[in-house]
Amino acid sequence: MSARRGSGDEGRKVRGSAPRRGRGSEAAPGRIEGLVFAGHPGGLPRVQASRPRAPLRAGLDAVENWMQAVITDPGGVAAGERSTEARRHIDRGAGTIEQVILPSRQQSSRERLQVYANAYYWRLIDILAEEYPVVRHATGPRRFSRLAVEYLQTHPSRSYSLNFLSIAFPAFLRSGAKQLPRRDFLADVATVERTMEDVFDAPDVKPITPKAWRKIPMSAWMSKRLKMTPAMRLLELGYPVNGYLSDVREGKNVKPPPKEKQRIIIFRRNYSVWRAPLTPIRFKLLSLLQSGSTLPEAFGACAALKGFDAEKFTGALKGWFRGWASDGLFCGVD
Amino acid sequence: MIVPNKWGFPDLGLGVGLRTVHYDHILKKRPRVDWFEVLSENYMDTDGRPMRILEQVAARYPVALHGVSLSIGSTDPLDFEYLKKLKRLAEKVQAQWLGDHVCWTGVAGRNGHDLLPVPLNEETLKHIVKRIRTVQDFLERPLILENASTYVTFANSTMPEQEFIARMSEDADCGLLLDVNNVYVSCRNHDWDPWAYLEGIPYHRVTQIHLAGHTDNGTHCIDTHNARVVDEVWKYYAEVHRRTGGRATLLEWDADIPSFPEVHAEVLKAKKFRREAMKRERAAR
Numbered sequence: 001m002s003a004r005r006g007s008g009d010e011g012r013k014v015r016g017s018a019p020r021r022g023r024g025s026e027a028a029p030g031r032i033e034g035l036v037f038a039g040h041p042g043g044l045p046r047v048q049a050s051r052p053r054a055p056l057r058a059g060l061d062a063v064e065n066w067m068q069a070v071i072t073d074p075g076g077v078a079a080g081e082r083s084t085e086a087r088r089h090i091d092r093g094a095g096t097i098e099q100v101i102l103p104s105r106q107q108s109s110r111e112r113l114q115v116y117a118n119a120y121y122w123r124l125i126d127i128l129a130e131e132y133p134v135v136r137h138a139t140g141p142r143r144f145s146r147l148a149v150e151y152l153q154t155h156p157s158r159s160y161s162l163n164f165l166s167i168a169f170p171a172f173l174r175s176g177a178k179q180l181p182r183r184d185f186l187a188d189v190a191t192v193e194r195t196m197e198d199v200f201d202a203p204d205v206k207p208i209t210p211k212a213w214r215k216i217p218m219s220a221w222m223s224k225r226l227k228m229t230p231a232m233r234l235l236e237l238g239y240p241v242n243g244y245l246s247d248v249r250e251g252k253n254v255k256p257p258p259k260e261k262q263r264i265i266i267f268r269r270n271y272s273v274w275r276a277p278l279t280p281i282r283f284k285l286l287s288l289l290q291s292g293s294t295l296p297e298a299f300g301a302c303a304a305l306k307g308f309d310a311e312k313f314t315g316a317l318k319g320w321f322r323g324w325a326s327d328g329l330f331c332g333v334d
Numbered sequence: 335m336i337v338p339n340k341w342g343f344p345d346l347g348l349g350v351g352l353r354t355v356h357y358d359h360i361l362k363k364r365p366r367v368d369w370f371e372v373l374s375e376n377y378m379d380t381d382g383r384p385m386r387i388l389e390q391v392a393a394r395y396p397v398a399l400h401g402v403s404l405s406i407g408s409t410d411p412l413d414f415e416y417l418k419k420l421k422r423l424a425e426k427v428q429a430q431w432l433g434d435h436v437c438w439t440g441v442a443g444r445n446g447h448d449l450l451p452v453p454l455n456e457e458t459l460k461h462i463v464k465r466i467r468t469v470q471d472f473l474e475r476p477l478i479l480e481n482a483s484t485y486v487t488f489a490n491s492t493m494p495e496q497e498f499i500a501r502m503s504e505d506a507d508c509g510l511l512l513d514v515n516n517v518y519v520s521c522r523n524h525d526w527d528p529w530a531y532l533e534g535i536p537y538h539r540v541t542q543i544h545l546a547g548h549t550d551n552g553t554h555c556i557d558t559h560n561a562r563v564v565d566e567v568w569k570y571y572a573e574v575h576r577r578t579g580g581r582a583t584l585l586e587w588d589a590d591i592p593s594f595p596e597v598h599a600e601v602l603k604a605k606k607f608r609r610e611a612m613k614r615e616r617a618a619r
Contacts, residue, residue, distance in 0.1 A: 055489075055490070056488075056489040056490040057490070058490065059457060060407075060409055060452065060453065060457050060458050060461055061409040061441070063453055063488065063490070064407075064408065064409055064438055064441040064450075064452075065441055065442060067450065068440065068441050068442065068444065068446065071446070072444075072446065099489060100488060100489055100490075101486045101487070101488065101489065102486075102487045102488065102489055104487075104523060104524060104525055104554070105525050106552075106553035106554060107553050107554055109486075111553070112485055112486045112523075112554070113486055115485040115486075115554070115556070116448060116450065116485060116486070119448060120446055120448065123447060123448070124447070156444045156445075157440070157444065157445040157446070157447060158443050158444060158445060159445060160375060160403035160405075160413055160416045160439075160445060161375050161378065161379055161403070162375070162447055163379050163380075164379075165447075200380070200382050200383075201379060201380040201381065201382050202381065202382065203381045204381040204382065204385070204386070231382075268382065271382055271383035271386060272383075
């Protein structure tokens with residue numbers, strides 16, 4: 001079993017109130033392939049600072065939509081200025097930026113606006129990199145940044161919270177990203193990393209106590225349903241990524257494993273997130289209990305599995321349930 | 335003349351922004367800190383360890399909430415789901431007050447998670463005032479809004495930022511969080527006079543003060559919260575203290591964060607500037 005986080009190691013969740021703007025300043029030009037992160041100086045086409053030709057009469061809505069289009073264009077503010085989206089809101093021809101944004105004594109209008117443009121991608125790429133460190137390891141940082149930019153263009157944040165920014169990243173890797181080798185493997189890794197985030201934040205429900213267990217009469221077990229903790233997920237994956245994640249997180253230089261089905265459980269215990277591989281029968285049993293089957297229903301379904309060994313199953317059951325109970329997977333009985 | 339806070343919000347003293355890297359220190363050592371400021375969005379959607387820690391902190395220290403996603407300046411509709419969660423969190427931790435920024439974070443349903451500047455003109459003022467009133471009615475308490483650091487100014491701005499903020503707070507009847515580092519950063523970036531800026535602030539509405547460090551890139555400054563407070567910002571702080579007689583003061587340190595004692599020691603420097611400011615005030619009377 002592998003622990004994801006111990007105490008004091010969940011830094012991603014707390015973000016400061018100073019929005020990240022590169023690493024201490026603006027990003028250096030061209031640090032992400034495919035992006036024109038035109039830093040200062042030299043990266044920006046110089047347009048002569050000029051007085052507005054006529055007073056800017058754009059309303060607040062037009063200014064905000066225009067600015068958002070310009071600073072989120074991966075080609076930089078010059079490309080953003082020319083984009084259809086920006087021109088839909090404010091279009092004063094070449095030098096629109098100079099008509100909307102005033103220069104300072106030290107910086108042109110473009111250089112000033114680029115501060116926001118640089119920050120947009122750096123900040124969000126950093127967030128994705130924090131949430132998917134093993135995907136980043138597997139792709140390498142350059143490809144990861146390109147993937148992140150592609151993802152952000154197709155899945156811009158639509159929530160007040162950064163927690164939800166990367167929710168569609170696993171699905172994007174599986175079927176949305178262009179020209180991605182080993183996409184199913186990467187998507188499996190991303191699925192585990194994202195699920196760990198979800199489990200980390202899941203509702204906190206007290207597990208059932210041993211005393212409460214003992215109070216339930218044997219006869220009741222035939223009809224009752226166990227309530228599983230909401231801080232638990234079961235995943236069926238195409239690649240055995242559990243060990244790969246542990247190795248990478250421990251700093252080992254390992255190769256991606258060959259394709260082979262793996263079932264894993266991810267759960268939270270004492271506010272740390274844990275994951276472990278499961279045999280097919282244990283996975284089946286937990287899945288059925290999680291979906292609301294009674295014990296007899298779940299046992300019956302397990303018995304129908306290919307290669308089911310009743311004697312082995314019966315002998316192992318007590319140990320499994322004891323382990324799951326001590327891991328806090330059960331939080332009540334209906 | 336010293337101006338009291340309009341709502342009687344207490345001067346909580348010298349506080350520190352609650353950050354993950356300090357959780358263990360705070361829980362184990364129980365440092366003698368006057369109060370903590372908590373970033374609202376980091377606790378609104380979790381019921382894991384961060385929430386349990388926040389509960390412990392809130393049980394021991396006064397806490398104020400500080401948000402980054404209200405987007406009061408956006409032309410998108412207000413997000414009432416967000417406001418519901420904010421209100422619930424404030425009740426849970428018995429927040430002293432709720433703060434956010436004079437800014438927008440996105441439009442057309444998007445969120446860039448940045449504190450973006452607004453054109454400072456009558457249209458924006460009317461728009462923001464209306465939204466602040468709606469939010470305050472919903473939250474049933476005054477909002478405490480902060481002057482953000484900005485890196486651009488707009489051709490269609492028609493008034494200085496301090497005038498915008500003063501009129502906004504009067505018309506909407508909201509409180510202010512005066513970030514003196516942001517005053518420094520914005521004034522440097524836009525060639526504004528910081529003393530004129532400070533002169534224009536309605537101090538009876540100032541409820542909280544922020545201190546922080548920044549990065550000076552020569553041509554412009556960036557509000558990075560990754561360093562100590564610079565001398566000039568301490569001068570502004572002393573001036574604000576002289577005018578207010580004391581407001582809850584908080585140090586933000588968000589990148590390259592040193593140990594808790596080091597961060598705490600930085601905000602405690604404010605004591606010296608508070609003493610000197612009050613000496614000057616007494617001498618002037």
